[in-house]
Amino acid sequence: MLKETVLHNNHVELGAKMVDFAGWHMPVQYSSIIEEHKNVRQNVGLFDVSHMGEIFISGKDSIKFLQKIVPQNIENLFDSKAVYCQLTNENGGIIDDLIIYKLKDEKYLAIVNASRVDTDINWFIRNSLDFDVYIDNQSHNYSLIALQGPKSDDVLKNLGYETEQDFFTIREVLIKNIPVMLSKTGYTGENGYEILLKNKFAKEMWNLLLQAGKDFSILPIGLGARDTLRLEAALPLYGNDLSEETTPIEAGLSWTVPKDKTAAYNGKDVILNQISSGTQKKVIGIKMITRVVPRHEQEVYFNNEKVGEVTSGSFAPSINCSIALCNILNKPEISVGSTVQVLIRDKFYDAVVVKRPFINKRNSNKENKE
Amino acid sequence: MDTLKILCSKTHEYALETDSNTYLIGLTDYAIEQLGDIVFLELPEVGSTFNKGDMFATVESVKAASEIYMPISGTVTEINEEILTSPELLNEYQDEKNWLIKVDFVGDNEEFLDLMDYDTYREEVE
Numbered sequence: 001m002l003k004e005t006v007l008h009n010n011h012v013e014l015g016a017k018m019v020d021f022a023g024w025h026m027p028v029q030y031s032s033i034i035e036e037h038k039n040v041r042q043n044v045g046l047f048d049v050s051h052m053g054e055i056f057i058s059g060k061d062s063i064k065f066l067q068k069i070v071p072q073n074i075e076n077l078f079d080s081k082a083v084y085c086q087l088t089n090e091n092g093g094i095i096d097d098l099i100i101y102k103l104k105d106e107k108y109l110a111i112v113n114a115s116r117v118d119t120d121i122n123w124f125i126r127n128s129l130d131f132d133v134y135i136d137n138q139s140h141n142y143s144l145i146a147l148q149g150p151k152s153d154d155v156l157k158n159l160g161y162e163t164e165q166d167f168f169t170i171r172e173v174l175i176k177n178i179p180v181m182l183s184k185t186g187y188t189g190e191n192g193y194e195i196l197l198k199n200k201f202a203k204e205m206w207n208l209l210l211q212a213g214k215d216f217s218i219l220p221i222g223l224g225a226r227d228t229l230r231l232e233a234a235l236p237l238y239g240n241d242l243s244e245e246t247t248p249i250e251a252g253l254s255w256t257v258p259k260d261k262t263a264a265y266n267g268k269d270v271i272l273n274q275i276s277s278g279t280q281k282k283v284i285g286i287k288m289i290t291r292v293v294p295r296h297e298q299e300v301y302f303n304n305e306k307v308g309e310v311t312s313g314s315f316a317p318s319i320n321c322s323i324a325l326c327n328i329l330n331k332p333e334i335s336v337g338s339t340v341q342v343l344i345r346d347k348f349y350d351a352v353v354v355k356r357p358f359i360n361k362r363n364s365n366k367e368n369k370e
Numbered sequence: 371m372d373t374l375k376i377l378c379s380k381t382h383e384y385a386l387e388t389d390s391n392t393y394l395i396g397l398t399d400y401a402i403e404q405l406g407d408i409v410f411l412e413l414p415e416v417g418s419t420f421n422k423g424d425m426f427a428t429v430e431s432v433k434a435a436s437e438i439y440m441p442i443s444g445t446v447t448e449i450n451e452e453i454l455t456s457p458e459l460l461n462e463y464q465d466e467k468n469w470l471i472k473v474d475f476v477g478d479n480e481e482f483l484d485l486m487d488y489d490t491y492r493e494e495v496e
Binding site for chain 2: 017028029032033034224228290291292293295314315317322345
C-alpha cells in the first residue's frame with residue numbers, strides 16, 4: 001500500500017498525474033514538466049516534498065555522534081546553520097545524502113531522502129551506541145513544502161512575512177500565525193525556501209502559498225520538474241548519482257568534504273586517501289549534440305572504449321537540449337570540450353563534456369529578460 | 371482529428387486511410403497524453419518496409435523513451451518533416467497534422483481485424 005502525504009487530495013484535485021515514488025503516491029506533474037520547470041526558473045513554484053524524512057538528534061553527545069557519521073565538520077556550526085552532508089559507511093560509500101541543521105546546542109535536525117529513512121535510522125542507531133544521544137524519527141509528523149524560484153520572497157511578503165535570510169539557515173517563525181521552520185535551501189538551483197511544519201498545518205499553508213502566489217504566477221510543481229531542475233543545477237540524486245558503492249570524492253562532492261577535520265568518521269581513511277592520491281572514477285557533465293535523451297545506466301564511450309555510464313540524464317528545458325551526469329574512469333584526456341558518445345538503443349550519439357552546473361543563474365536571468 | 375476514420379492498435383498507434391491503399395500512421399491522443407512533453411523523435415527512411423507489429427520509430431518525452439510499432443504492414447513513402455524537426459508539436463496538434471509517416475499498405479486485409487475504431491479504443495484504454 002502506497003503512503004500518502006497530508007496534501008494527497010490537494011494534488012488529485014489540482015489534476016496531478018500521480019506515481020509511485022519510493023513507496024509514496026506522489027504528483028509527477030500537474031500540467032507539463034517543461035511548463036512547470038520554466039515557471040520555477042522564471043517565477044515561482046510550490047512542491048510537496050513531505051515524503052522526505054525528518055530525524056531529530058538531541059543529547060549531550062550530539063556533536064560527537066554527528067561528527068562520526070558524516071565527513072563534514074559539524075562542530076563549528078552556529079545556531080540555525082545548515083550543512084549539506086553525506087552519511088558514509090566504513091568504506092566511504094554513501095548511505096544517503098542529507099542536510100543537517102543545528103537548531104540550538106545539543107539539538108539537530110537531519111532531513112533525509114524518503115527512500116532511505118529506514119536505512120538511515122538503523123545506521124544512526126547502530127552508530128549511536130557509545131554516545132549519549134537521542135534519535136527521534138519524526139518523519140510521520142512533519143510535512144515539507146518547498147517554495148522555489150526568483151519570486152519566492154514576493155510570495156512570502158504577500159503573506160505578511162518579510163525578511164532577509166542567509167542561504168543554508170533555518171528559522172522558527174510564524175507565517176500567518178502558523179508555526180513553521182523556514183529553511184533557505186532547495187533542490188532547484190533557484191532562490192527559495194523549504195518550509196517544515198506539523199502535518200496539521202500543511203493543508204492551510206499549501207493553500208495560503210498557492211493563493212498568495214497567484215500575483216506571481218505560482219504553479220504547483222511535480223517530481224518530474226523537480227528532477228529536471230536539480231539536474232540542470234547538477235545536484236545529485238541518491239540512487240541515481242550516489243550509492244553505497246560511490247564515495248563523496250568519486251561522486252564529485254570533494255567540495256563538501258573538509259580535509260582538516262580532526263574527528264574520526266566512518267570511511268575517513270578511504271576518503272582522505274582519495275583526496276590525496278586521486279580516484280579511479282570521476283563525474284562529468286555532458287550535453288548531447290541532438291535532443292536524444294541520455295538515461296540512467298546507459299554506457300559512455302571515449303575513443304571507442306567504454307569509460308563509464310550515465311547516472312542521471314534528461315532533456316533540460318532551460319537550455320533546450322539534453323544533458324547528463326556521468327560517472328566515468330578518471331582519464332585526464334576527458335575534460336571540458338572533449339567529445340564522448342552515449343550508447344542509446346544500440347546507436348552511438350555524440351555529446352560534449354561541459355562545465356557543471358549546466359545552468360548559470362545569472363545567464364538564465366539574462367535569457368529570461370530578452 | 372477526424373477520429374471517426376482512424377483505426378487504433380492496442381499499442382496506441384493509429385492508421386488513417388487517405389487514399390486507396392495509402393495510410394497515415396501516428397500516435398493516438400491517449401498515447402501522447404501519457405508520454406507528456408515530447409522532446410525527441412526518430413523516424414525511418416523513405417523506402418523502408420515494415421511488417422505489422424515491427425518497431426519503426428522511437429519517441430522520447432522528458433520522462434521516458436517509447437517504441438512505436440506498425441499497426442499495419444507498409445512501405446514508407448513520406449515522413450512528417452515538420453514533426454521530425456519539432457517533435458514538441460505532437461503535444462500541440464490535436465488533428466491529423468500529427469501523423470508520423472505515410473505508407474503504402476503492403477499487407478493483407480486480415481491485418482485490420484485486431485484494430486479498433488476510436489471509441490472502442492478509448493474504452494479499452496480507460
